[in-house]
Amino acid sequence: MTTPDDYPAIRMYIAGTWCEGGAGATVPVVNPATEEVLGHVPLATTADLDRAAEAAAAGFALWRDTPIAERTAILHHAADLLVSRADRVGRTMTREQGKPLREAVGEAGRVAGALRWDADDARRAYGRVIPTESGTLLSVRRQPIGPVAAFTPWNFPAGSPMRKIAAALSAGCSLVIKASEETPGTAVELVRCFEDAGLPAGVLNLVFGEPAEVSAHLIAHPATRLIAFTGSVPVGKLLAAAAGAEMKPSLMELGGHAPVIVCADADPVTAARRAAAAKFANAGQVCTSPSRFLVHESIVEEFTEEFVRAAEAVVVGDGLDQGVTMGPLANERRLSAMEALTADAVAKGAKIRTGGERLDRAGYFFAPTVLTDVAEDAALMSDEPFGPLAPIVAFRELDEALRIANSLPYGLAAYGFTRSAATAERLTREFEAGILSLNHCGGSTHEAPSGGVKSSGYGREGGPEGLDAYLVTKRVSHLLTD
Template sequence: MTQTTETHGAPAAGSGGAQSAEAAGAAAGSRNYPELRLLIDGAWSAGAGGRTEPVLDPATGAVLGHVPLAEAADLDRALAAADRGWRVWRDLPIEQRTGVLRKAAGLIHARAEEIGRAMTLEEGKPLTESVGEAHRAAGQLEWYAEEARRAYGRIIPSGPGEELSVVRVSCGPVAAFVPWNFPAGGPMRKIAAALAAGCSIIIKPSEETPASSVLMAECFQQAGLPAGVLNLVFGVPAEVSAHLIPSPVIQHVAFTGSIPVGKLLAGLAAAVMKPTTMELGGHAPVVVCEDTDPVAAAKACARGKYANSGQVCTSPSRFYVHESHYDAFVEAFVAASEAVRVGNGLDEGVAMGPMANARRREAVHELVEDARKRGARVLIGGELPDGPGFYYPPTVLVDVPEDARILHEEPFGPVAPILRFTDLDDALERANALPYGLAAYGFTDRAAVADKLVRGFEAGILSINHCGGSVPQAPSGGFKESGHGREGGAEGLDGYLVTKRVSHKLAV
């Protein structure tokens, strides 16, 4: 593992000029970081109370800007705007609605470099990942602009003189909450589906990564989205959710984040009988079978593990490797980990940036230390580096005991515990032992074994022979405590539509 020391990077321990490098990075970052505002009823504002919160560059710890925090009065204005905006948006002809969405997608594509740079500054991921995420967010919007035209109803055969039909209509204003790990893709999964279905939306992205959403919201405005259809707010999370969810204006609640917070928000929604879409945490198992190439599998797993510094709900996080391939897999995984270049995401050639915040790095290190104390061996990484920023190195653990916390708690970081198995049924039992059920991965060259994995994994997102991410045309989501509902695919519209049965007696 190498760490960059260029102007914007985190200097290595003992390197000269660390202070000047940090200062230069902070100055460059602040010059390119956009102004942060709330968008309510088509107008940008700093919020009624003037409260703000600093946004930090995770590569340096420097302050990039200050995000405004909404007050109750701001949220009430957003609710009223969303109610008015929905009544306008739902009644527009579908071609007019989808035209706005396609235009917004084109503007996001055109501004992907700008959005990506802001994303790297505030979240830390490499610039190539950030720009790619901005393009994927636009692609998701493009896909839903087309899928909106296929939210079909149906005619049901009935008796003479009666027409029985099913129609699907937008459910109404939506409240959505997303975390910091995908500052463009996360919000867009909610925005694209809601707007495609004809809903309005109040979305609260993370206060730690606000700029990406601000820039995308500007694109929607430039595309001609009516005022009030998209409202963007930031604030104290508990205050915002407690205010929005019980409001009679809100008809659906969508959340991506941790299981404890998801349960809290689902409880608030259940108290007022509102449906929810919950995409919650995971602890994705990987099963590497005896009939596959362990070196190829290790390289694929390492790419998946270190994407976004492991800060992905679907990140592969428990590796069960058949004993016949264990040594070869571990050797190849360690080699792939050593080759990962860690540094500021703005620097050329960086493959993994810092973690998004200090608390996340501390939580990951606690899990590594717990495993180490229980007898696990650290083959690479596992130490907090010196210097500014929230960096944590690619880390590989072996001989991890079953009672180690890292095998039971979502690590959400660049740490890979690798374990042996001898029997596939036992591996599946261990893979399914946790209350999580979001993603799972398997590597095999036999169709029959692949079928057994697909049928046996208790997860909603399955990948065989790769660790790829979500795509807009197919549904993603979990079960057990990893949530309910689906995002992406035709199924992604379901939470934002109400199904009506219409029985029409024909005049005689």
């Protein structure tokens, strides 16, 4: 076990300088596994936010004109530093977010790969020359949009910020990022990698503060040209509306309630093992987490038995302890939400096959939970649990399963299990989701885009599409003269 001495000092980073908030206000950072206070995070004033936005404007003027080879070299250096510091970053992440250390160290390594991908892909953000009449040169240019205001949550303290940072900096933008006040240490460690790699002052700025006040101020600030947000649907709608009122584009990666359809021809044991592994990763606190399990009636009991075995094999505890495979939830609010969703489902006829309660120990621990016979009108079937709850529902016809799967306003991720190529193609056509995995529950990858449809947001992160929001397309018609 580590001590609070291992936790980094939390500061904001504005115009190349680490600083406290102007008013001296702070809030505590709590270890969700022990409830100990790790440190305190400074809260920005409006003056601090103005300084950050103005620094980003100055940084953009410098960074956009930095040759692509120099930009790429700095970003690759930052990625190398992050890899070399992955153990330290992972330990900080586990202490403030709770996930098992192995997952945290792996997250740090993955985001370094995402940074490298975006840095290299920016070299291929080509424009084009269009044939036209003699004496005229018609071209299309792709240029960075400008300073970005980015807002990220606590569940992936390295992954969510890096998606914004990597894409923005690779495209030639600057940014002000407000990372979560619950997991600030990881964000500090990321920014240090860029600072130590030689990123010019002002190009990347890190702030913390009261979320509604920070977002309102940065969205309205004249320097801001793009809003990038990962978080809940309700908050995303508020931020998108605020951006729309300022006629500023936004990138919204919002929540979901991912359905899993397990068809009659699927192997129920394999499907259950893969689905359970994904369900309990990060204690279910994943926007793409499989969270509604629709299983054909002919195999539902076999699937359920294997799922329960997998749930009961999960080792719950402090993510820094050896052998732990699932850490705590983020805070007391999440525990209360799990209890309420479970109680509502049981009141409407659901059966608890395992789990169903918080664990009697310090920290915010909830048992991996499997429920069967869950009514369609139970809150668990319509409200994203964002925790280790797995409702299993039997279906008879695929039409019925697809109706239930697509009945919600969300459309982020979906999963299907089948041995039939024809059925797989039907699931591909008819699932209303921006991300689909068949016969596995794979996570995001930096080589391919991620994003939602319907109320789960718009725009894409990752892959060649990941730079689109950070670039503007300019048509240039040049009449050639002597």
